[in-house]
Amino acid sequence: MIKVDKVKKYFDDVKAVDGIDFEVEDGRFLGLLGPNGAGKTTTIRMMIGLLDPTEGQILYDGVPMGKDQIDIKMKIGVVSQHINLDKELTVEENMIFAGKLYHLKKDVIKVRIEELLGLLGLSDVRNRVTKKLSGGMKRKLMIAKALMHNPDYIFLDEPTVGIDVHARKEIWKFLRDYHKQGKTIILTTHYIEEAEQLCDWVLMVNRGKVFKENTSGNLIKEIGEFKIETDEDMYFFDSLDQAHAYSSQLKCIYNISKTSLEDVFYKYTKEVIKWKS
Ligand SMILES: Nc1ncnc2c1ncn2[C@@H]1O[C@H](COP(=O)(O)OP(=O)(O)O)[C@@H](O)[C@H]1O
Ligand SMILES: [Mg+2]
Structure with a gap:
């Protein structure tokens, strides 16, 4: 379980996150839904240990997250809001690179690549240089990279921004199926339909605060x-x-x-x- 315990993050006088408090049960598909500037990315960056809160703390099964908390970080996969792929490498090379970062063995990397390329529909472009991929394929490759080490907690920050409806629906299907493996998924989005379609629990965020949470149906x-x-x-x-x-x-x-x-x-x-x- 992840506990976000009375967390604040101020950048000088900007209250990016202004007292956020929630829990993520294992196996949840949680959505942080809010407009641009609501504080979603800042919340995620603290949860994955990239940023320290100004106040409060984040706990994974009772253990506080921090920048040096390698054990917890190994269990986390992150798809960031901005495309961060190596443009000159092929799809497969990008994935091998991610696997090596997590010290995976060669044969494990091979198996994971086959599995993820297949599930994400990228097998045909495995040898394509990344800069020549469509926007949708780039997003899928970012997801594949983030899942190479088979993490328990998956963070996706606006994973379908700027891609066509078709690719968006494919990513939704993939995430829904992947969630069924018992993974905990935390997704931020400003697409209301995305939260409605995917998440079994929605936190509504605005101005650095969660002001309402429940299933979207109950809300x-x-x-x-x-x-x-x-x-x-x-x-x-x-x-x-x-x-x-x-x-x-x-x-x-x-x-x-x-x-x-x-x-x-x-x-x-x-x-x-x-x-x-
Ligand atoms: N590193 C930073 N320095 C200063 N202000 C920031 C920084 N990161 C985010 N902010 C500000 O914090 C607020 C929340 O940003 P962010 O978490 O990116 O929102 P969201 O992801 O919901 O769009 C915004 O007003 C943004 O400009
Ligand atoms: Mg953001």
């Missing part, structure tokens, strides 16, 4: 599964009948639809957020 149910939107406001209802009954009294233009996670976010923050990068 929606809590405020009401149907909404009426007018020019002025939004109203939430537990059933379509209730929404219809309410709408019959309205003397303005309105729209009835299903509540989305974005609506949940808006309701609790009352902020209109720019979600796109």
Whole structure:
């Protein structure tokens, strides 16, 4: 279990993370959902031991994470937000390089490469120089590299930003299948649909704080599964009948639809957020 214990990270006067407190049970597929600038990457960087918190601590099964905590780091795989591949190496060479970093034996590296290339649909491009890959393939290769040492905890920071819908769905399928092996996955995203589709627990983050957490279904149910939107406001209802009954009294233009996670976010923050990068 990972415990994020009252963690803050300040960069001078910027409160990037401003008191975050949550637990990640083993086997969870956890989503940190929030707009750009919410503090997701900073949270991840502290959880993987790249940054020390200004206050608070991160514990893995009770052991505090720190920059020198090699044993815990060996159990972690990280797919960072920005592409960090060796452009001049081939797909396979990139993976061998990652395997060597983790001191894996040659035959283990070979087996892992075959397995991951197959699962991620990269077998046909194994000898292609990385700079010639599409955006989607680069993201897949980053995932493959991060999983070479078969980590227990997998961190993915906005793993599908800037790639086409087709590649995004393939990555989703891969992650869903991989999660079934019992791995703990922590994913950040500003794509609401991504959190809704993949995560079995969602933390809503804004301005360096988690302000709500639950399954995405429960988050929606809590405020009401149907909404009426007018020019002025939004109203939430537990059933379509209730929404219809309410709408019959309205003397303005309105729209009835299903509540989305974005609506949940808006309701609790009352902020209109720019979600796109
Ligand atoms: N190294 C840094 N120095 C100063 N400010 C930073 C640094 N890293 C992040 N920030 C600021 O902290 C806030 C949260 O950033 P970040 O964690 O990257 O958010 P997210 O990943 O949710 O988009 C932003 O306002 C960002 O500009
Ligand atoms: Mg980020």
